[in-house]
Amino acid sequence: MSIEPVERGSKVYLEIVKQLRNMIEQDGLTPGDKIPSERELCERLNVGRSSVREALRALELLGLIETRRGEGTFIRDFRSNQLVQLLGTFVLQDTKAKQDVIETKYLIELDCLRLILRRNNEKQLEELKDWIESCEFTDDQFFIKIVELADNHLFYRIWSILNDYYDALKLPKMERKDPFYSSIVQALRGGNEADVLRAYYSLRKLSND
Amino acid sequence: MSIEPVERGSKVYLEIVKQLRNMIEQDGLTPGDKIPSERELCERLNVGRSSVREALRALELLGLIETRRGEGTFIRDFRSNQLVQLLGTFVLQDTKAKQDVIETKYLIELDCLRLILRRNNEKQLEELKDWIESCEFTDDQFFIKIVELADNHLFYRIWSILNDYYDALKLPKMERKDPFYSSIVQALRGGNEADVLRAYYSLRKLSND
């Protein structure tokens, strides 16, 4: 369990990050669970406490763990935004990067719509229709439903991250425009890809190309 | 310049992250530039070196800075940040769903093809045509070119990760089938999306649906 003494070039704190990942995986730890204390990690891994802390602080900044003074360190729900606001202030001034975020988010939303078409689950679409007719909802909430319906966990993860970025960019948020969402859902139920795309483009105010 | 002694609840290392951000902004530092040494930061900010290091290590893990032993700490090109990579390794650990990996990889490849169509850069497509006619190449190599041409850095990162996972899944690798690649490129040059999709589906042996 101890960290190899042979860490040529590699840094101890990175080794610790790895070990933590393994530890989480092996013990099947999930958000909310407690991980060993800093001092215990020192002993188990045969490293200094400062190195352990460097690893933990880095993971904390990433939003992957959460520390509570006097209590301990806990695994956090990944989808929290911590890193996002940070990157927002730090990184994403780059216009090209901004553009990439927007572009990627939209394209993945389109992919999810296509996936839903492919899955062709009428019952779920029916429920979606009932939902949009009965509730108030934001653009985010609508597309969360969409991405969930697409039933691809990777897309769900990626989209969540992109959406957080998007928020961090402080771009003008879509205001709710029910008819567009309705027409998307209707097109989905119709099963015609071209209609779905057209409805989506209208919502996003993009040219259909 | 010193850190407020009133950091109720706030953690010193987070304060330092903030200060670094300001410092970078004010001094107009750009990728490649050197930031003050750890010991100098201690003095300027009136904090312990360990706290400074916690901040720097966190930023390093985020890929925002780069440290070289014996030289110093430098600002890094954000665009190549390993954030997605990192989240990937943490997030994907439980999501080995083969199907998702394959599906996502293919859909992103399709998105990239669409992006290329949209960019409509004839010269680059010309070069691509020359390349496939003059070289031996693998499926990976071909799509690396494609993803690069799509000119969306996020997609590039995501695709790279997915490709790694794809490899890890030990799925049967595509053997090289020149005519398929040729027809994709030709369709791209023709500018007709339907043709491109058809060519891609043929390569991947998917139903056109």
Added chain:
DNA sequence: AAGTATACGTGGTCTGACCACTAGATGGGG
């Protein structure tokens, strides 16, 4: 039994020490 006081474990921070490495200054030999 309830409330309070104490002890313990935890993260948070600082200090000082040492190592490994790099680059620039130094100095000697050609």
Added chain:
DNA sequence: CCCCATCTAGTGGTCAGACCACGTATACTT
């Protein structure tokens, strides 16, 4: 004069120990 080996100062990398602040569980008092 130049070139190369050497030394030195500065840098990041790591560790150990000390304290503090905070939360909790325990034991004690009432």
